[in-house]
Amino acid sequence: MPEGAAEYILRTLPGAADDVDSRNALSEDLLRGLEGAGAFRALGLGVEEIYGLVRMASKWSPAVAHVIATSASVSLGVGVEGGIYSLCVTEPGGGSDIRGNLRTVAEEVGGEARVTGEKAFASNGIYATHFLVLANGPQGPTLYMVGRGPGVRAEPLDLYTFRGSGVSRVVFEGARGRRIGEPGRGIREALEAINYERLGYGYIGLGIMEGLMEEVGPRLSRRIFGTELGDYQGVRWMLAELEVRARLLESLVGAAASRAAREGRVDPLDAAVAKVAGAELAQRAAWIAVQLMGGSGFSRGTRVDRLARDSRMLDVGAGAREVIYDYLGERAVRRYRGSGAPGGIRTRDPPLTRRAH
Numbered sequence: 170m171p172e173g174a175a176e177y178i179l180r181t182l183p184g185a186a187d188d189v190d191s192r193n194a195l196s197e198d199l200l201r202g203l204e205g206a207g208a209f210r211a212l213g214l215g216v217e218e219i220y221g222l223v224r225m226a227s228k229w230s231p232a233v234a235h236v237i238a239t240s241a242s243v244s245l246g247v248g249v250e251g252g253i254y255s256l257c258v259t260e261p262g263g264g265s266d267i268r269g270n271l272r273t274v275a276e277e278v279g280g281e282a283r284v285t286g287e288k289a290f291a292s293n294g295i296y297a298t299h300f301l302v303l304a305n306g307p308q309g310p311t312l313y314m315v316g317r318g319p320g321v322r323a324e325p326l327d328l329y330t331f332r333g334s335g336v337s338r339v340v341f342e343g344a345r346g347r348r349i350g351e352p353g354r355g356i357r358e359a360l361e362a363i364n365y366e367r368l369g370y371g372y373i374g375l376g377i378m379e380g381l382m383e384e385v386g387p388r389l390s391r392r393i394f395g396t397e398l399g400d401y402q403g404v405r406w407m408l409a410e411l412e413v414r415a416r417l418l419e420s421l422v423g424a425a426a427s428r429a430a431r432e433g434r435v436d437p438l439d440a441a442v443a444k445v446a447g448a449e450l451a452q453r454a455a456w457i458a459v460q461l462m463g464g465s466g467f468s469r470g471t472r473v474d475r476l477a478r479d480s481r482m483l484d485v486g487a488g489a490r491e492v493i494y495d496y497l498g499e500r501a502v503r504r505y506r507g508s509g510a511p512g513g514i515r516t517r518d519p520p521l522t523r524r525a526h
Protein backbone atom coordinates (compact mmCIF):
# COMPACT_ATOMS: atom_id res chain seq x y z
CA MET A 170 0.00 0.00 0.00
CA PRO A 171 1.40 3.46 -0.84
CA GLU A 172 2.35 5.60 2.12
CA GLY A 173 -0.50 7.90 3.16
CA ALA A 174 -0.17 11.61 3.81
CA ALA A 175 -0.30 11.19 7.60
CA GLU A 176 2.52 8.63 7.62
CA TYR A 177 4.55 10.76 5.23
CA ILE A 178 4.16 13.85 7.43
CA LEU A 179 5.08 11.95 10.59
CA ARG A 180 8.13 10.43 8.95
CA THR A 181 9.54 13.54 7.26
CA LEU A 182 8.52 16.71 9.08
CA PRO A 183 10.44 16.29 12.34
CA GLY A 184 13.63 16.21 10.26
CA ALA A 185 12.60 18.69 7.57
CA ALA A 186 10.87 21.48 9.51
CA ASP A 187 14.01 23.42 10.40
CA ASP A 188 15.26 23.26 6.81
CA VAL A 189 11.91 24.60 5.54
CA ASP A 190 12.18 27.49 7.98
CA SER A 191 15.80 28.38 7.29
CA ARG A 192 15.54 28.12 3.49
CA ASN A 193 12.13 29.81 3.50
CA ALA A 194 10.99 27.10 1.09
CA LEU A 195 9.98 23.47 0.88
CA SER A 196 12.53 21.34 -0.90
CA GLU A 197 11.37 19.91 -4.21
CA ASP A 198 11.49 16.45 -2.60
CA LEU A 199 9.20 17.49 0.23
CA LEU A 200 6.72 19.21 -2.07
CA ARG A 201 6.59 16.22 -4.42
CA GLY A 202 6.45 13.84 -1.44
CA LEU A 203 3.41 15.62 -0.02
CA GLU A 204 1.80 15.63 -3.44
CA GLY A 205 2.52 11.94 -3.98
CA ALA A 206 1.10 11.09 -0.56
CA GLY A 207 -2.17 12.85 -1.48
CA ALA A 208 -1.90 15.89 0.81
CA PHE A 209 -3.33 18.14 -1.92
CA ARG A 210 -6.36 15.99 -2.63
CA ALA A 211 -8.70 17.73 -0.22
CA LEU A 212 -11.92 16.84 -2.03
CA GLY A 213 -10.98 13.18 -2.08
CA LEU A 214 -9.81 13.10 1.54
CA GLY A 215 -12.66 15.18 2.93
CA VAL A 216 -12.72 18.08 5.37
CA GLU A 217 -12.05 16.16 8.57
CA GLU A 218 -9.13 14.18 7.25
CA ILE A 219 -7.41 17.11 5.58
CA TYR A 220 -7.58 19.16 8.77
CA GLY A 221 -6.27 16.20 10.73
CA LEU A 222 -3.19 16.45 8.51
CA VAL A 223 -2.99 20.21 9.04
CA ARG A 224 -3.02 19.74 12.82
CA MET A 225 -0.41 17.00 12.69
CA ALA A 226 1.91 18.99 10.41
CA SER A 227 1.56 22.10 12.60
CA LYS A 228 3.20 20.31 15.52
CA TRP A 229 6.44 20.55 13.59
CA SER A 230 5.95 22.97 10.76
CA PRO A 231 2.93 25.28 10.64
CA ALA A 232 4.40 26.47 7.32
CA VAL A 233 3.98 23.04 5.73
CA ALA A 234 0.54 22.77 7.35
CA HIS A 235 -0.32 26.11 5.77
CA VAL A 236 0.75 24.93 2.33
CA ILE A 237 -1.69 22.02 2.68
CA ALA A 238 -4.44 24.15 4.26
CA THR A 239 -4.27 26.93 1.67
CA SER A 240 -4.58 24.53 -1.22
CA ALA A 241 -7.40 22.73 0.60
CA SER A 242 -9.26 26.02 1.19
CA VAL A 243 -9.41 26.66 -2.53
CA SER A 244 -10.29 23.04 -3.34
CA LEU A 245 -13.06 22.87 -0.77
CA GLY A 246 -14.18 26.47 -1.17
CA VAL A 247 -14.81 26.40 -4.91
CA GLY A 248 -14.83 22.65 -5.58
CA VAL A 249 -11.68 22.11 -7.64
CA GLU A 250 -8.96 19.49 -7.42
CA GLY A 251 -5.94 18.39 -9.38
CA GLY A 252 -3.18 20.79 -8.46
CA ILE A 253 -1.67 22.97 -5.77
CA TYR A 254 -3.69 26.14 -5.27
CA SER A 255 -2.99 29.67 -4.12
CA LEU A 256 -5.70 32.11 -3.09
CA CYS A 257 -4.97 35.62 -4.38
CA VAL A 258 -7.23 38.17 -2.73
CA THR A 259 -5.06 40.67 -0.82
CA GLU A 260 -3.59 43.54 -2.85
CA PRO A 261 -0.71 45.90 -2.09
CA GLY A 262 -3.23 48.56 -0.97
CA GLY A 263 -4.36 46.33 1.93
CA GLY A 264 -6.14 43.11 2.78
CA SER A 265 -8.80 44.11 5.31
CA ASP A 266 -10.79 46.29 2.94
CA ILE A 267 -10.89 43.81 0.07
CA ARG A 268 -13.43 45.69 -2.01
CA GLY A 269 -11.85 49.11 -1.55
CA ASN A 270 -8.40 47.89 -2.58
CA LEU A 271 -9.31 45.68 -5.53
CA ARG A 272 -7.32 46.93 -8.54
CA THR A 273 -6.68 43.66 -10.42
CA VAL A 274 -8.78 43.48 -13.56
CA ALA A 275 -9.97 40.70 -15.83
CA GLU A 276 -11.01 41.04 -19.44
CA GLU A 277 -13.30 38.32 -20.69
CA VAL A 278 -12.97 37.32 -24.33
CA GLY A 279 -15.07 34.38 -25.43
CA GLY A 280 -14.70 31.68 -22.79
CA GLU A 281 -11.33 33.00 -21.67
CA ALA A 282 -10.12 35.71 -19.30
CA ARG A 283 -6.97 37.84 -19.23
CA VAL A 284 -5.98 38.88 -15.74
CA THR A 285 -3.76 41.88 -14.96
CA GLY A 286 -2.76 43.14 -11.54
CA GLU A 287 -0.70 42.51 -8.43
CA LYS A 288 -1.50 40.43 -5.37
CA ALA A 289 0.29 40.64 -2.02
CA PHE A 290 0.93 37.91 0.58
CA ALA A 291 -0.34 35.07 -1.59
CA SER A 292 0.46 31.85 0.31
CA ASN A 293 1.67 29.02 -1.93
CA GLY A 294 2.54 31.64 -4.58
CA ILE A 295 5.82 29.91 -5.44
CA TYR A 296 4.36 26.38 -5.44
CA ALA A 297 0.93 26.81 -6.98
CA THR A 298 -0.06 25.22 -10.24
CA HIS A 299 -3.24 27.33 -10.15
CA PHE A 300 -4.16 30.71 -8.68
CA LEU A 301 -7.69 31.57 -7.59
CA VAL A 302 -7.71 35.31 -8.26
CA LEU A 303 -10.23 37.93 -7.21
CA ALA A 304 -10.40 40.55 -9.98
CA ASN A 305 -12.73 43.22 -11.27
CA GLY A 306 -14.49 41.63 -14.21
CA PRO A 307 -17.10 43.17 -16.51
CA GLN A 308 -19.74 42.88 -13.76
CA GLY A 309 -17.58 43.67 -10.73
CA PRO A 310 -15.52 41.51 -8.35
CA THR A 311 -15.36 37.97 -9.76
CA LEU A 312 -13.23 34.87 -9.21
CA TYR A 313 -10.92 33.58 -11.94
CA MET A 314 -8.73 30.50 -12.04
CA VAL A 315 -5.35 31.26 -13.59
CA GLY A 316 -2.83 28.54 -14.40
CA ARG A 317 0.88 29.06 -13.75
CA GLY A 318 2.36 30.10 -17.10
CA PRO A 319 3.26 33.13 -19.19
CA GLY A 320 2.16 36.39 -17.59
CA VAL A 321 2.39 35.03 -14.01
CA ARG A 322 5.34 35.95 -11.77
CA ALA A 323 5.66 34.95 -8.10
CA GLU A 324 8.34 36.41 -5.82
CA PRO A 325 8.64 34.91 -2.31
CA LEU A 326 8.53 37.30 0.65
CA ASP A 327 11.17 37.09 3.38
CA LEU A 328 8.89 37.09 6.45
CA TYR A 329 9.90 35.98 9.94
CA THR A 330 6.74 33.92 10.31
CA PHE A 331 5.43 30.92 8.40
CA ARG A 332 8.73 30.72 6.57
CA GLY A 333 8.52 28.25 3.74
CA SER A 334 4.78 28.59 3.22
CA GLY A 335 5.52 30.28 -0.09
CA VAL A 336 3.94 33.64 0.78
CA SER A 337 4.57 35.72 -2.33
CA ARG A 338 3.97 38.84 -4.29
CA VAL A 339 2.26 37.59 -7.43
CA VAL A 340 2.09 39.72 -10.57
CA PHE A 341 -0.35 38.90 -13.38
CA GLU A 342 0.28 40.50 -16.76
CA GLY A 343 -2.49 39.49 -19.13
CA ALA A 344 -2.35 36.00 -17.63
CA ARG A 345 -4.76 33.49 -19.12
CA GLY A 346 -7.51 32.13 -16.97
CA ARG A 347 -11.19 31.33 -16.84
CA ARG A 348 -14.04 32.69 -14.83
CA ILE A 349 -14.86 30.22 -12.09
CA GLY A 350 -17.60 31.95 -10.14
CA GLU A 351 -20.67 34.04 -10.75
CA PRO A 352 -19.99 37.47 -12.21
CA GLY A 353 -20.02 40.14 -9.51
CA ARG A 354 -20.11 37.63 -6.61
CA GLY A 355 -16.36 37.19 -6.26
CA ILE A 356 -15.96 38.58 -2.75
CA ARG A 357 -18.70 36.38 -1.29
CA GLU A 358 -17.29 33.38 -3.12
CA ALA A 359 -13.71 34.11 -2.04
CA LEU A 360 -14.99 34.19 1.53
CA GLU A 361 -16.23 30.61 1.16
CA ALA A 362 -12.58 29.63 0.63
CA ILE A 363 -11.31 32.06 3.30
CA ASN A 364 -13.71 30.47 5.82
CA TYR A 365 -12.04 27.11 5.23
CA GLU A 366 -8.71 28.88 5.81
CA ARG A 367 -10.02 30.34 9.08
CA LEU A 368 -11.18 26.93 10.26
CA GLY A 369 -7.72 25.66 9.37
CA TYR A 370 -6.19 28.26 11.68
CA GLY A 371 -8.06 26.60 14.55
CA TYR A 372 -6.33 23.33 13.69
CA ILE A 373 -2.96 25.07 13.24
CA GLY A 374 -3.40 26.65 16.69
CA LEU A 375 -4.01 23.21 18.23
CA GLY A 376 -0.98 21.74 16.45
CA ILE A 377 1.29 24.62 17.54
CA MET A 378 0.21 24.17 21.16
CA GLU A 379 0.80 20.41 21.00
CA GLY A 380 4.23 20.84 19.42
CA LEU A 381 5.25 23.38 22.04
CA MET A 382 4.10 21.19 24.89
CA GLU A 383 6.12 18.26 23.51
CA GLU A 384 9.18 20.51 23.88
CA VAL A 385 8.20 21.67 27.35
CA GLY A 386 7.49 18.11 28.57
CA PRO A 387 11.06 17.07 29.48
CA ARG A 388 11.63 20.40 31.25
CA LEU A 389 8.90 19.62 33.75
CA SER A 390 11.22 17.13 35.50
CA ARG A 391 13.96 19.75 35.97
CA ARG A 392 14.63 20.40 39.66
CA ILE A 393 14.48 24.03 40.70
CA PHE A 394 14.85 24.88 44.43
CA GLY A 395 14.68 21.12 45.07
CA THR A 396 11.28 20.70 43.45
CA GLU A 397 10.46 19.47 39.97
CA LEU A 398 9.12 22.27 37.80
CA GLY A 399 5.99 20.27 37.03
CA ASP A 400 5.19 20.04 40.74
CA TYR A 401 4.79 23.77 41.24
CA GLN A 402 1.17 24.79 41.41
CA GLY A 403 1.83 27.90 39.32
CA VAL A 404 3.14 25.72 36.51
CA ARG A 405 0.29 23.23 36.78
CA TRP A 406 -2.20 26.04 36.53
CA MET A 407 -0.55 27.32 33.35
CA LEU A 408 -0.92 23.89 31.80
CA ALA A 409 -4.46 23.54 33.11
CA GLU A 410 -5.36 26.78 31.37
CA LEU A 411 -4.01 25.45 28.08
CA GLU A 412 -5.88 22.20 28.61
CA VAL A 413 -9.20 24.05 28.92
CA ARG A 414 -8.55 26.21 25.87
CA ALA A 415 -7.33 23.27 23.78
CA ARG A 416 -10.25 21.00 24.63
CA LEU A 417 -12.78 23.71 23.88
CA LEU A 418 -11.10 24.47 20.58
CA GLU A 419 -10.87 20.78 19.70
CA SER A 420 -14.59 20.29 20.14
CA LEU A 421 -15.36 23.50 18.26
CA VAL A 422 -13.26 22.68 15.20
CA GLY A 423 -14.31 19.02 15.24
CA ALA A 424 -18.00 19.97 15.18
CA ALA A 425 -17.34 22.69 12.59
CA ALA A 426 -15.47 20.30 10.30
CA SER A 427 -18.16 17.63 10.46
CA ARG A 428 -20.84 20.25 9.82
CA ALA A 429 -18.80 21.50 6.85
CA ALA A 430 -18.47 17.93 5.56
CA ARG A 431 -22.25 17.48 5.77
CA GLU A 432 -23.26 20.87 4.40
CA GLY A 433 -20.53 21.46 1.82
CA ARG A 434 -19.51 24.82 3.32
CA VAL A 435 -17.99 26.12 6.52
CA ASP A 436 -20.31 28.12 8.71
CA PRO A 437 -18.77 31.65 8.81
CA LEU A 438 -19.38 31.92 12.55
CA ASP A 439 -17.56 28.64 13.21
CA ALA A 440 -14.72 29.85 10.99
CA ALA A 441 -14.40 33.19 12.77
CA VAL A 442 -14.43 31.71 16.26
CA ALA A 443 -12.00 28.92 15.30
CA LYS A 444 -9.53 31.46 13.97
CA VAL A 445 -9.63 33.71 17.04
CA ALA A 446 -9.48 30.74 19.43
CA GLY A 447 -6.67 29.09 17.43
CA ALA A 448 -4.61 32.28 17.55
CA GLU A 449 -5.21 32.73 21.28
CA LEU A 450 -4.31 29.14 22.12
CA ALA A 451 -1.13 29.19 20.04
CA GLN A 452 0.01 32.56 21.41
CA ARG A 453 -0.69 31.65 25.01
CA ALA A 454 1.08 28.32 24.53
CA ALA A 455 4.06 30.14 23.02
CA TRP A 456 4.25 32.48 26.00
CA ILE A 457 4.06 29.60 28.47
CA ALA A 458 6.57 27.47 26.57
CA VAL A 459 9.18 30.21 26.44
CA GLN A 460 8.55 31.01 30.10
CA LEU A 461 8.99 27.41 31.25
CA MET A 462 12.04 26.87 29.05
CA GLY A 463 13.71 29.87 30.65
CA GLY A 464 16.66 31.33 28.76
CA SER A 465 16.86 28.38 26.39
CA GLY A 466 13.37 29.23 25.17
CA PHE A 467 15.00 32.08 23.23
CA SER A 468 17.45 29.90 21.29
CA ARG A 469 17.26 30.50 17.58
CA GLY A 470 16.59 27.68 15.15
CA THR A 471 14.66 25.56 17.63
CA ARG A 472 11.16 24.17 17.42
CA VAL A 473 10.02 26.57 20.15
CA ASP A 474 11.48 29.51 18.24
CA ARG A 475 9.68 28.45 15.05
CA LEU A 476 6.31 27.71 16.62
CA ALA A 477 6.38 30.89 18.71
CA ARG A 478 7.10 33.02 15.63
CA ASP A 479 4.34 31.28 13.71
CA SER A 480 1.76 31.67 16.48
CA ARG A 481 1.74 35.45 16.01
CA MET A 482 0.62 35.31 12.39
CA LEU A 483 -2.67 33.61 13.22
CA ASP A 484 -4.07 36.97 14.29
CA VAL A 485 -3.34 38.65 10.93
CA GLY A 486 -3.58 36.10 8.10
CA ALA A 487 -7.04 35.23 6.69
CA GLY A 488 -8.40 38.46 8.19
CA ALA A 489 -6.95 40.57 11.00
CA ARG A 490 -8.33 39.97 14.49
CA GLU A 491 -10.19 43.30 14.42
CA VAL A 492 -11.95 42.46 11.17
CA ILE A 493 -13.08 39.14 12.64
CA TYR A 494 -14.19 40.91 15.82
CA ASP A 495 -16.17 43.45 13.74
CA TYR A 496 -18.01 40.54 12.17
CA LEU A 497 -18.58 38.67 15.44
CA GLY A 498 -19.49 41.86 17.28
CA GLU A 499 -22.03 42.90 14.67
CA ARG A 500 -23.69 39.50 14.83
CA ALA A 501 -23.73 39.64 18.61
CA VAL A 502 -25.33 43.09 18.67
CA ARG A 503 -28.02 41.97 16.24
CA ARG A 504 -28.65 38.85 18.27
CA TYR A 505 -28.87 40.54 21.66
CA ARG A 506 -30.92 43.44 20.36
CA GLY A 507 -33.43 40.91 19.16
CA SER A 508 -33.22 38.80 22.29
CA GLY A 509 -36.32 40.35 23.88
CA ALA A 510 -38.43 39.46 20.85
CA PRO A 511 -40.65 36.37 20.80
CA GLY A 512 -38.51 33.31 20.16
CA GLY A 513 -35.64 34.65 22.25
CA ILE A 514 -31.95 34.57 21.27
CA ARG A 515 -31.18 33.17 17.83
CA THR A 516 -28.02 31.13 17.68
CA ARG A 517 -27.56 31.31 13.91
CA ASP A 518 -28.12 34.63 12.18
CA PRO A 519 -28.92 35.27 8.53
CA PRO A 520 -25.91 36.27 6.38
CA LEU A 521 -24.56 39.77 6.74
CA THR A 522 -25.15 42.30 4.01
CA ARG A 523 -23.27 45.39 5.15
CA ARG A 524 -19.74 44.13 4.90
CA ALA A 525 -18.13 41.15 3.26
CA HIS A 526 -16.42 39.73 6.37
Ligand SMILES: Cc1cc2nc3c(=O)[nH]c(=O)nc-3n(C[C@H](O)[C@H](O)[C@H](O)COP(=O)(O)OP(=O)(O)OC[C@H]3O[C@@H](n4cnc5c(N)ncnc54)[C@H](O)[C@@H]3O)c2cc1C
Nearest residue numbers: 256257258259263264265290291292485486487488489491
Ligand atom coordinates in the same frame (compact mmCIF):
# COMPACT_ATOMS: atom_id res chain seq x y z
C1 LIG B 1 1.81 34.86 6.40
C2 LIG B 1 0.65 35.46 5.68
C3 LIG B 1 -0.04 34.70 4.73
C4 LIG B 1 -1.09 35.28 4.00
N1 LIG B 1 -1.71 34.54 3.02
C5 LIG B 1 -2.62 35.14 2.21
C6 LIG B 1 -3.17 34.43 1.09
O1 LIG B 1 -2.88 33.26 0.86
N2 LIG B 1 -4.02 35.09 0.26
C7 LIG B 1 -4.39 36.39 0.48
O2 LIG B 1 -5.16 36.92 -0.31
N3 LIG B 1 -3.89 37.08 1.55
C8 LIG B 1 -3.03 36.48 2.40
N4 LIG B 1 -2.49 37.17 3.48
C9 LIG B 1 -2.87 38.54 3.68
C10 LIG B 1 -3.80 38.73 4.88
O3 LIG B 1 -5.10 38.29 4.56
C11 LIG B 1 -3.74 40.21 5.23
O4 LIG B 1 -2.44 40.45 5.78
C12 LIG B 1 -4.80 40.61 6.23
O5 LIG B 1 -6.09 40.51 5.64
C13 LIG B 1 -4.58 42.06 6.69
O6 LIG B 1 -4.39 42.88 5.57
P1 LIG B 1 -3.10 43.85 5.53
O7 LIG B 1 -1.91 43.06 5.90
O8 LIG B 1 -3.10 44.54 4.22
O9 LIG B 1 -3.37 44.88 6.67
P2 LIG B 1 -4.35 46.13 6.64
O10 LIG B 1 -5.61 45.81 5.93
O11 LIG B 1 -3.57 47.31 6.21
O12 LIG B 1 -4.67 46.24 8.18
C14 LIG B 1 -3.62 46.53 9.14
C15 LIG B 1 -4.15 46.41 10.52
O13 LIG B 1 -5.19 47.33 10.71
C16 LIG B 1 -6.07 46.85 11.71
N5 LIG B 1 -7.45 46.89 11.20
C17 LIG B 1 -7.89 46.51 9.99
N6 LIG B 1 -9.25 46.63 9.92
C18 LIG B 1 -9.65 47.11 11.12
C19 LIG B 1 -10.91 47.43 11.69
N7 LIG B 1 -12.03 47.27 11.00
N8 LIG B 1 -10.94 47.89 12.97
C20 LIG B 1 -9.79 48.04 13.67
N9 LIG B 1 -8.58 47.74 13.21
C21 LIG B 1 -8.50 47.28 11.95
C22 LIG B 1 -5.66 45.40 12.01
O14 LIG B 1 -4.92 45.36 13.22
C23 LIG B 1 -4.79 45.06 10.84
O15 LIG B 1 -3.82 44.06 11.15
C24 LIG B 1 -1.48 36.60 4.26
C25 LIG B 1 -0.81 37.34 5.25
C26 LIG B 1 0.23 36.78 5.96
C27 LIG B 1 0.92 37.60 7.00
